Amino acid sequence: MSKAIPTGVVFGFICLLLAAGSGADEVDDFADLDLEELLDVVVTASKHEQDIAESPSAISVITREQIDNSSCTDIICLLRGIPEMDVMNITPMYPSVGARALTDNLGNKVLALIDGREINNEVLGFPFWQATSVHLADIERIEVIRGPGSALYGANAHSAVVSIITRKSTDHTAEIFLGAGELAQSSLHARLGRRFGKWRLQLSGGYGSNNSWRTRDLHERKVARARAVVAHEGDFGVSALQLGLVALEGIYSTVLAPLWLRDGLTGYVMASHATGMIQAQMSFSFADSDIHLDMPLIYNGTEIGKTPDSMLAFNSALDTEVQFTYSFFEGNLLIAGCNHRWITLISEDNQPEETHQHRVGVFLHDEQRLAERLVLTVGARLDYNSLTPLTFSPRVAGVWQFVDDQFLRLAFGIAFRKPNFFNTHMHLKGFRGNPGFEELEEFFLNSIGNQDLDNESITSFETGYRGRFLDNRLNTELVLFYNMYRDGIRNVVNMRISEFGLPDLAQSSMKFQNSGREVDSVGGSASATYRIRKLLYLHANYTYRFSRYMSNPAADDPSAALEGGKGDRVPFEPAHMFNAAVHYLAKSGLRVGVDLHARSATELANPENGGVFDPYVLVPNPAYWYVSGFLAWREQLGSGFVEMGVKAYNTFHIGFRDMAAVTRSDGMVNGGELIGRRIFLYLRGAI
Numbered sequence: 224m225s226k227a228i229p230t231g232v233v234f235g236f237i238c239l240l241l242a243a244g245s246g247a248d249e250v251d252d253f254a255d256l257d258l259e260e261l262l263d264v265v266v267t268a269s270k271h272e273q274d275i276a277e278s279p280s281a282i283s284v285i286t287r288e289q290i291d292n293s294s295c296t297d298i299i300c301l302l303r304g305i306p307e308m309d310v311m312n313i314t315p316m317y318p319s320v321g322a323r324a325l326t327d328n329l330g331n332k333v334l335a336l337i338d339g340r341e342i343n344n345e346v347l348g349f350p351f352w353q354a355t356s357v358h359l360a361d362i363e364r365i366e367v368i369r370g371p372g373s374a375l376y377g378a379n380a381h382s383a384v385v386s387i388i389t390r391k392s393t394d395h396t397a398e399i400f401l402g403a404g405e406l407a408q409s410s411l412h413a414r415l416g417r418r419f420g421k422w423r424l425q426l427s428g429g430y431g432s433n434n435s436w437r438t439r440d441l442h443e444r445k446v447a448r449a450r451a452v453v454a455h456e457g458d459f460g461v462s463a464l465q466l467g468l469v470a471l472e473g474i475y476s477t478v479l480a481p482l483w484l485r486d487g488l489t490g491y492v493m494a495s496h497a498t499g500m501i502q503a504q505m506s507f508s509f510a511d512s513d514i515h516l517d518m519p520l521i522y523n524g525t526e527i528g529k530t531p532d533s534m535l536a537f538n539s540a541l542d543t544e545v546q547f548t549y550s551f552f553e554g555n556l557l558i559a560g561c562n563h564r565w566i567t568l569i570s571e572d573n574q575p576e577e578t579h580q581h582r583v584g585v586f587l588h589d590e591q592r593l594a595e596r597l598v599l600t601v602g603a604r605l606d607y608n609s610l611t612p613l614t615f616s617p618r619v620a621g622v623w624q625f626v627d628d629q630f631l632r633l634a635f636g637i638a639f640r641k642p643n644f645f646n647t648h649m650h651l652k653g654f655r656g657n658p659g660f661e662e663l664e665e666f667f668l669n670s671i672g673n674q675d676l677d678n679e680s681i682t683s684f685e686t687g688y689r690g691r692f693l694d695n696r697l698n699t700e701l702v703l704f705y706n707m708y709r710d711g712i713r714n715v716v717n718m719r720i721s722e723f724g725l726p727d728l729a730q731s732s733m734k735f736q737n738s739g740r741e742v743d744s745v746g747g748s749a750s751a752t753y754r755i756r757k758l759l760y761l762h763a764n765y766t767y768r769f770s771r772y773m774s775n776p777a778a779d780d781p782s783a784a785l786e787g788g789k790g791d792r793v794p795f796e797p798a799h800m801f802n803a804a805v806h807y808l809a810k811s812g813l814r815v816g817v818d819l820h821a822r823s824a825t826e827l828a829n830p831e832n833g834g835v836f837d838p839y840v841l842v843p844n845p846a847y848w849y850v851s852g853f854l855a856w857r858e859q860l861g862s863g864f865v866e867m868g869v870k871a872y873n874t875f876h877i878g879f880r881d882m883a884a885v886t887r888s889d890g891m892v893n894g895g896e897l898i899g900r901r902i903f904l905y906l907r908g909a910i
Contacts, residue, residue, distance in 0.1 A: 267336075267366040267386040269588060269600065270375060270558055271548060276630040276689045279600040279620030280372070281307070281702045285365040287390070292808050294818055294851035294870045296402070296410060296903055297359065299352050302385065303820060304802045306748035306764035307369045307702070311881035313895050314481070315433035316353050316444040316473030319882070322369050322383035324744035324770045324796060325708055328476050328882060328894070332640055332679070334372060334380040337387045338465070339544075340493050340506050343379050345566045345580075346538050347477070348643035351489065351510075355387075356450045356467030358412040360400050360907075361427050363390040370704065371638030371683050374602045374618035377562070377584040378641035381681055391454075392416025392425055397910050404870075404903030406434040407442070425452040435474075436899050445472040460498035467491050477645075478714040479671075479835055480518035481891055485533075487512040502546040509539040516651075517891060520663070522726055522836045528663040531653030534572040538644070541565045554592035561585040566644075574650040574668055582608045582641070596624035606639075610647060611678045614639050628691035635685075639678040646712055646735045648672045662728040670733040671714075677737050682707040696754045703747040710737040717779040718836055726836045732779070733835070739777050742793060744770035758810075763803040770796060782828040782839035794826035794841070795883070814855040814868070821848035825883060829894055833887035840885075842894070847879035863910035869902065876900035 263275040268282050275282060283305045295301050299318040303310045309326035311319045319330030326332070331348030334341065337357060342350045365387050372380035396416040403409045412429030428449035435441040447470045454463040471487040493506035514534040520527040546560035564582040586604035593599055603617040620634035649672040656663030685704040691697070712735055719730040746768025753761045770793040776783035786794050799822065806816035824846040830837035855868025873879075876899050884894025 265366050266388075267384060268368055269590065270546065270560075271556065276624075276628075276691070277598050277622045279618065279622065279632070279634055281369040281632075281685065281687050281700075281704075283367045283369060285367070287363050288808070290359055290362055290365075292806055292814055292816060292853070292855075294816060294853040294872060295359070296408070296870060296872075297353060298355070298362075298365070298387070300851075300872070301359075301365065302367070304762070304764075304804065304818065305367050305369070306700075306750050306766050306800075306802070307746075307768075308367065308383065309796065309800075311895060312898055313476045313882060314443050314474045315435060315896075316471075316484075317475040318352055319349070319476070320352065320383075320385070323704060323706060323746065324768055325382075325711065325742060325793070326796065327713075329478065331379070331643065332381040333383045333385060334376055335385045335387070336376075338389055338493075339386075339495075339504060340491065340508075341379070341540075341542065341564075342508075344510060344538070345540060346510070346536065346568060346644045347475075348379070348640075348645065351469075351471070353444055353473070354446045354448075354469050354471040354487075354489065356448055356469055356489075356491070357387065357389055358400070358410075358414075358427065358429055358431075358448065360398055360412050360414055361389050361450070363388050369702070370634075370685060371616075371618075371636045371681055373606075373614075373616035373638035374604050374636055375586055375588060377586075377604055377606045377616070378582060378608065378614075378639065378678075381638050381640040381679060389452075392418065392423055394418055398907065399909075400429070400905065400907040402870075402903055402905035405901050406436065408433050408901055408903055410903075410905070421456050423452070423454040423456070425454075426450070436896050442472070443474045446470070460496055462496045463494070465491070465493045465495075474517075477516075480516055480833075480893065483515040483517055485513045485515065500548055502548075504542075504544050506542045507539065508542075509537065511537045518835055519887065519889065520654075520836070521832075521834050521888075523724070525725060526657060527660045527726065527836065528654060528656040531572060531651065534570060534651065534653075536568065536570040536573070538566065538568045540567075556590045558588040559586065568644045568648065572652050573648070574652055575648065578644065578648045580609045580644075582606065598622045606641075608641055610674065611641060611676070614678055628695075630689045632687040632689070633685075634683075634687070636683050637680065638683070639680045640712075641678055642676040642712060642735070644672075646672065646676055647674050656728075659725075660728060666728040666731065666733075671735065673735045676712060676735060677710050679712055679737075680709045682709075698752045700750045701747070702749075704745070706744045708742040708744065711740055711742065712736070713738045713740075713780075713783070715777065715780045716782060716835070716839075718838070736777070736780075738780055738783060739774060740783065741773035742770055743773050744768055744793075746770075758808050760806040760808065761804070764801070766800040767798060768796070769798065785828045785839055785841045786826070795828075797822040797825050797846075799823040809857070811857055811859045811864075814857060814866075815853065817850065817852045819848065819850050822846060822881075827883035827894065829883060829885045831885065833885045833891065833893040842883040842885055844880055844883035844895070847877065849873040849877050849879060850875060860908075860910070863908065865906075865908040867904075867906045869904050872901040872903070873899060 268278040268280040309321040335350035368384040372384040400412045410431045414427035430447045433444040435443045450467040468490040475482045489510045491508035495504035544562035568578045584606040588602035600620040606614045618636040622632045654664045654667045688701040690699045715736045716733045719727045721727040748766040750764035775789045801821045803819045825844045828839045829842045831840045853870045857866040880895040882895030
């Protein structure tokens with residue numbers, strides 16, 4: 224595989240730019256666009272509306288226009304284009320998402336929200352990104368805090384916060400999306416919105432599927448979703464009731480082995496109310512599933528035993544949150560809030576069979592405009608949970624507009640991730656040892672979970688610059704950060720071998736630990752977005768980071784020793800990431816776009832043959848680049864439209880992996896899949 228970007232790709236970008244720039248009609252000139260449309264207003268960084276340039280956090284926005292006109296068919300693809308974000312497709316059902324540094328195959332250091340409701344699953348810690356209750360057609364915008372967010376959002380807002388904000392019907396609307404492509408990729412989604420005076424009703428639902436890249440008849444993702452929203456806008460604020468249900472089936476990744484989730488069902492109900500000063504919401508969510516751990520218990524060709532046939536698990540979360548906003552004097556804004564989360568895991572195939580945890584947090588966020596061009600933000604949050612100590616998460620940021628449309632930001636923050644049920648309470652029953660390995664069941668009952676874990680923590684220092692030029696047509700951003708990661712949680716496998724050359728289970732251990740590895744990471748990103756004309760959009764960003772170990776691995780963690788000692792670079796994250804896009808978006812007629820993504824090489828410690836008892840080896844993953852694109856034709860039909868087109872992911876079919884992997888003897892992969900091309904044809908319309 225070539226690591227260089229071919230001249231033809233660069234030439235294609237230039238041709239698209241010149242053709243679109245010279246071919247635009249006079250009525251499509253940028254002067255016809257209301258410049259206020261280009262001034263991004265964000266809400267996630269401070270829990271209130273503010274100019275993105277005055278945000279106390281590094282933040283990116285994916286707008287409805289970008290969602291509507293891209294080569295992407297899911298949220299994960301969109302997140303790939305954000306600077307500093309690590310996005311790794313491990314299976315079609317399971318991506319790992321992180322930010323800035325230390326993203327691994329568990330992807331549990333990013334908090335995900337839909338309309339303010341946390342969607343991280345408390346068993347494994349990560350969101351079900353490919354099985355949310357919303358389709359791309361339901362999303363108005365996505366705001367991404369790149370960096371710690373615990374001062375506002377508490378546990379799990381360790382490295383980033385991804386806030387998905389859904390669309391609200393302004394009138395009678397109906398939309399439908401139909402698509403199908405290579406490897407059994409399919410998507411059907413419909414949404415309906417109606418207004419009845421002060422009442423608003425939204426209904427949406429659909430189905431999607433994917434086959435594996437490596438095995439064409441292996442269905443690795445099946446998702447059926449339904450969602451309903453009823454809202455009332457009255458004199459005393461806006462009240463809403465949301466309900467969602469998702470049926471899912473697919474393959475997820477864990478540190479042990481692929482995990483087959485069958486007959487999964489997730490759902491939620493959320494009630495919310497917002498006035499000028501007070502916002503409150505309460506939600507109940509659940510996940511019910513039949514899980515099969517695909518983990519052959521083989522060592523050097525000898526079968527040690529068998530895994531349980533399946534594991535039935537049910538987990539739920541009850542959330543309550545209240546937020547109060549008040550301005551005591553001119554230039555001041557105070558936001559205070561509290562929330563409580565009651566979480567449960569029930570499984571007869573685990574020990575203990577039932578587990579409950581509390582999470583309680585209170586926060587204060589204060590903004591003070593010290594001068595016309597200077598804003599100071601100070602905030603802090605105190606979190607308690609029934610597992611780890613009381614945690615304090617402060618944040619301080621200042622934004623100075625030193626000249627017109629030029630902003631400089633300095634920020635400091637501390638954030639954390641609370642251990643999830645998988646880290647603390649997973650002790651699986653039902654393992655059956657073969658003769659000579661009768662200790663297998665007891666080994667797993669004493670393995671994996673560890674209730675003595677501390678929170679993972681991050682201390683972050685960053686500075687950022689944001690500039691607007693050419694009447695806001697050109698937006699630039701530069702961010703530099705220095706992060707200190709402490710108490711990282713990793714699965715430590717210390718396998719002892721007997722005199723007969725087989726695992727000695729009585730002397731071996733496998734458990735999550737705060738491994739003691741301290742990591743410092745320095746890096747930054749540069750990005751630019753340019754609207755040459757009303758219809759022509761260009762974007763590019765580049766990220767660099769250098770992470771190194773500040774301590775040696777624990778003595779009982781041989782796999783960590785392979786990845787380096789004190790002073791060595793962290794090998795499993797790419798040092799360089801680059802994204803670029805050129806989109807030409809006519810209101811009627813041709814729409815076309817090209818996206819380029821590239822990452823540098825990595826290395827990751829993996830079990831040699833993919834088995835849990837195998838010794839670890841360092842597996843390289845070469846640098847890669849790939850190109851995606853879309854081509855569509857849209858016709859306006861009064862207030863609606865009809866559009867048909869094609870989306871091409873990895874257009875030139877360049878095989879790459881987002882994460883290093885080993886292939887087991889049965890053909891299954893531990894690590895990232897080998898990803899190829901997907902061509903996707905679609906038809907959509909709205910009235």
